[in-house]
Amino acid sequence: MFRFLVILILLAGCRPSPERRHFRIGFSQCGEADHWRRSMLAEMQRELSFHPGISLIYKQADDNSGLQVKQVRELLAEGIDLLIISPNEARPLTPVVEEVFNRGIPVIVVDRKIASTSYTNYIGADNYEIGRIAGEYVAALLKGKGNVIEVVGLPASSPAIERKRGFQDGIRRHPGIRMLQQVHGDWVQQKSEAALDSISSFLPRADLVFAHNDVMAMGARQACNRAGARSTKIIGVDALPGKGAGLEMVSGKVLDASLLYPTGGTEAIRNAISILNKTALPKETFLQTLVVDSTNVRMMQLQTDKILNQQKDIELQQGMIAEQLRVYKSQRTMLYVLGITLGAAVIFAGLLWYSRNLNKQINRKLALQNEEISRQSKQLIAMSEAAAQANEARITFFTNISHEIRTPLTLIIGPLDEILQHSRMHGSERQQLSLVRKNASRLLHLVNQLMDFRKLEFNKMQVRASENDLVLFCHEIVEIFQQIARQRGIDCRLVTSERSLPVWMDTGMMDKVLFNLMSNAFKFTPDQGAVLIKLEKRDEEAVIQVQDTGIGMSAEVMQHAFDIFYQGDVDNHKGSGLGLALCKELVQLHHGTISASSGKNRGTIFTISLPLGNRHFEPGELHGSTGREEPQLYTAELLPVADEPGEQAKLDKRFVILLVEDNPELRSFIRHRLSEEYEVLEAENGQQGLQMAFEYLPDGIICDVMMPVKDGHALLKEIKADVRTAHIPVVLLTARVTPDQQVEGLQNKADAYILKPFDFKILQHTLTSLLANRSHLKEHFTADIPAGLRNTASRRSDLRFVSEFTSIVENNIGNEEFSIEDIYRQMNISKVQLYRKVKALMGTNVNEYILNARLQKARYFLQHQEYSVAEVAYKTGFSSPAYFSTVFRNKLGISPTMFKGKNKG
């Protein structure tokens, strides 16, 4: 683009020019007071207008030779290519002209000469010839006889010298012509007039005055007129056209004749251009002269007028040309601009086309890349989905495998506990079994920790923080370890000056952390040592320290203490490498820090800092708590000896428990343990369990969650939705420990939720307390309903059952034919269901209830109505008054007749 513009500008600069280069011509004029000098300048300028490449520097010296010398030097200093000079006087100007000439600057001398030949060209008419012609003409005009006066020009100027000489020579051949006087007019009218006035006495005698130029001739006319010499003939030189000039004076008879003396302005410029263009010229250029008098003045005037008109035309045309040139120039400029714009437009169009193509190419490339990227991202999405599925599968696998591991562990730990509690085993047998129990617990603990890690790894473990009193929390943990501490003589205490310290935390997670640290401390602390939990509030943090007097850790072990699977260097106490790593992760989930300081045999201090308040938790992390840790998993492995058999609460074996469990071994284990206190019914899946629940209406149901055909939740839902079974307490047993599943169980109104592997004692206690609650409920049906029981749906359905049953009995109290069959038919349940439900809810059997109801009514009638004993007997459904009296006396210890007599009134 730029290159194109440069070429265009260069082409514009190469247009043809009339002058190859620009010249400066200096023009030194002796003066400009008269018309002749001004004409010379006008002619030169007119001629120059044809040569725009040449400029003229003009200076005039007011007829002063000294000034003219100075001006020539100025021209020289300004830098001129050629000098045109009309010197005022010959000699004074000669040196400066020679100097110019000698510098190699061409010099053209016009009209007046210098006193040397150091010039390039002279232009002018032959002044000697002018003088001689004038002499001849005067002789002819005066017919060879007469007196003449001569008015001479500036004596030191060459035309004056030469004209004077020529005139003398001209009249010398005519002896009748006598030179009366010669005066100096110095080329100026006033001077001529003054000089002639001074010889006015001669004027009347003079026949003719010859003045060297027309202006001095005019002065002569004035002087002659004043002297009364009106007939004196007067001749001048110049014969200029124009107003008041020579030709007009001749035609107006002011002068009798004038000799043509051309200014030579046109020729001076023409010769200058020739010289500047190195064209050879003759040294002298002589201009023609002629006498203008009354015989030819008219013709001369016509000619000069014509020339003047032509000159005006030329000037006009030049003006027009200049205007055209201006228009041409502006149009040319416009054209250039248009050309450049067009060129630029073409170039831009080209660039546009090029960049569009480039864009298309890039777009095509980008589209391809885009396709590739979206293909890859689809692949990535598919891969990540597959990875997510695989991860999910891994978690499920881990959960399931842990379930699979936990179930056999339950079957190991459960019977072991039973043997350890009940058998009379002693010494090494008990010790070995304790060791088995301890390691089974340890294995379970490890499985739990491994699962926690998996959950952490897949971000499935979420903090569920609630506000807890950390003092109380730590106190509970210390309490749990008290038994072991007592047995091993270890000083185990909570040391704190805080009365309470509210901290937002997930109690399940913090249980894990503190149990881990405490069980570590106990592991590595010898008997009679100390394990302390220190608690304090520092600024905006709660600081928990677990401090022991154990064997401590080396610097290297310290460095890796929190690394997963790092097992330390203590041979007999090698850890799994999970506990501390898990602690660190869990503390970090609380935005806290955990650190250790220790030294070989100097004990260890673990320090946990937890930020106070709850602003560091996400809103979703602020509710509930994950399941709390089972302390025996930590403490069991620390116990040095086997547990002593515990006190077993004996329960009423009249309760029937339905056990729904798909694992035959676990089922048989639980049945075996429960059958001492309860009558146990067994079902191997949810469907079977449900049928049996309806059939036998057990007093309690123990049910696994994960089962084939129908799972525990489905069973629970149906049991609790049916009026016949809603009252039965259900205990869910499961290894699935997610909070969601716990919530699901509780939403379906599970009465208790026990995590596998469970301590059998917990199951026993749970059952005892649930069955005891049922007993309370039974009491309610014989008294007022406690307010606290009114809200739960299962209680409501129980009430519905009881009220339906009692109202049927009430309505049939006088019906002798009324039987139990009428009741279960009306209630649309089986006989067994009726029996079990009435027993469960009301603590009585159906027949007894009906009998009691009849007796109650009978008591009422006897007390408040005027019925006879016989009437009361029939009204209350007894077949005979005798049978009524027997039953009444047996039950109440008094005969109806006596009762009536006693209570009447």
Ligand code: FRU
């Ligand atoms: C003009 C003039 C002319 C004369 C010439 C002689 O200044 O006086 O009238 O012919 O100079 O140089």
